[in-house]
Amino acid sequence: MTHPARLVTTIAAPLPFTRADDAPHLERRAGRRLLVQRGDTELIVQHLDESWATAGTGRFPAPWPRRYGHFAVSPTGDLAVFAGPHALRVVDRAGNLRWEVRHRCWAGCAGHESFAEYADQRDHRYVGSGSAGFSADGTLVWAHIRGPLALDRGRGADEWLIMAAQDGTVLARAATHTAAEGSDHVGHPDAGQMGLTIGEGQDGAPLRWGRWDGRTLAIDSFSDEDRVLLAVSPTGNRLLTVTHDQDTLALHRVTDGTVEASLSAAELPPRPAPTTEQSEAFEGDETQAFFDYEGGFADEDTVVVATVESDEEFGTGRHWLIDATRMRLTDRLAYPFEVPGLPRALGDGTWYTASATESALHLWTT
Template structure:
């Protein structure tokens, strides 16, 4: 038995895929934007509740460095874009003016220089593939949370601090608080609490070394950081912000947790135990026979993708496309955390490309194979 997805909207990219990264839909219901980044700029377009472009003109933010040299985020009201680069976090207005900049240590691991500009290392071969941090706006857009490589120009937290987590005033760039992230990142992603601007999730990737997950609370004076147990990738927050969706670093376990990292009501599922094997995969008997005849091991494991999120407070969308591609069409799953229906495969009518991205309000999106169109999906009874 499967559930049938209903196509709610087809959203074309703002720039050709040959010139830019894939388009993204950001923001909460009622404040959604289509956003896309090229080497030269970020372009945003406001969307209405039907995912149709609003009448107002698009907003463009000139980029201070190529998109391969860091990450970025746009304020909820599209008044500011913040770029997390190799040597600095820079806030840029639509005019191209720099509102503020916070310099920090270099994200290229062997470099100990405090660069003053991108031009200092733009053509250096050893800085072509740096590690990176990230930035995230609070729900109200007044704060920027930034994960950076230390130290800041005004000094280190301690000699052993590698990565720092900052809370910054979005208006003037003043660093309001800083804490040791207790990580050595290859990359990271911020996920803001949907209603409380003083809470933020930080999902850190350390490559093969692990995936530390941090939860930050700023009380107006100090930043308190909870280090959640285990190597976990944070994929989404429920509309209330009370629940987190995580997938383990080894991709075996999907769970719903609270902000302390505790599993909620035993909502923790091992992929192989919870899901059926791909219908086109060989049986265990066939796999054992193949292993006897061939030294190559036949991998039949089902594993979760690092993708998905909350459609509403109790419903998730998840996928196993990465492990499914060995055998055929990738599968997406509707997850009912009330245990009424459990895991149900999603039927799109034709093969879906890639992984799902939860948008809230009962909607999720998939990217076309040509990477120039976003398809927005929903289910009857979940749309809001």
């Protein structure tokens, strides 16, 4: 069965499509709607009103090109944190450096003071990286770094830090016991909780859940299973994950990580029959669909996911509606025109997709 998706609006990207720019994305946090796009020299944040029209724009100068790390924007759009090879930097919309926390280089070098010193070094261009995220109320910055900090002595190890957003004071830190190639923070409505999904390449995808009570950072590894954290439900009560091999979606209780329900990719309807050429190119389980590393809650009881990566050799990638109360397939989404790429849910009954040239975002609802 298919379920029609209704187009709510189309939003133009603030930067023109070039290979030097990331695709834009939407964030819905603290009652605000933000459109965010990273270029090589700046980060642009557009504030959107209730009709999704632009109601103001902020531009943050970037300390290094986009390939050298990650970034995050505060819920109010007034601060941005850049997580780079050697440091975390928080800047405001005027371009002022609010604070910096330096740490051991992800490339393992002795350290650099500026981007110009390592711009042409191959080991810095193709290296792992950490990430950062603001708490729901914007008062904290959570950051995954390669320790130790500049003020420490000792060997490097992955660490999770909590810092005061206004001045960078390190409030808590703990080892993640991982060997990351990359990571992403997944926010929670409670400022004292945060998810961290870590990629170790083919070795695994450890998940960490942090809880901060104002004094101590406690980290839950949820039985050390290799799961990629995709999203937190709007109420903050449940988590959505996909296994590292992408064959199973699961719904977890936030309190202890217990799996409440799951859905196997084997339960999806079959793709159209492959051509003879496709059958010869893909054998055995290579023809089996699998879930993408992207998905989220359209609302508390509805999940939107996709199988685009595994479908692309057989035709248009498919998007799915999932009943989150039981993790049961509802319908395949049907769009009024071809929609490439992945769906990203906003938790208010909508999700969005990027246009083929990534020059606009299409906002959808059922």
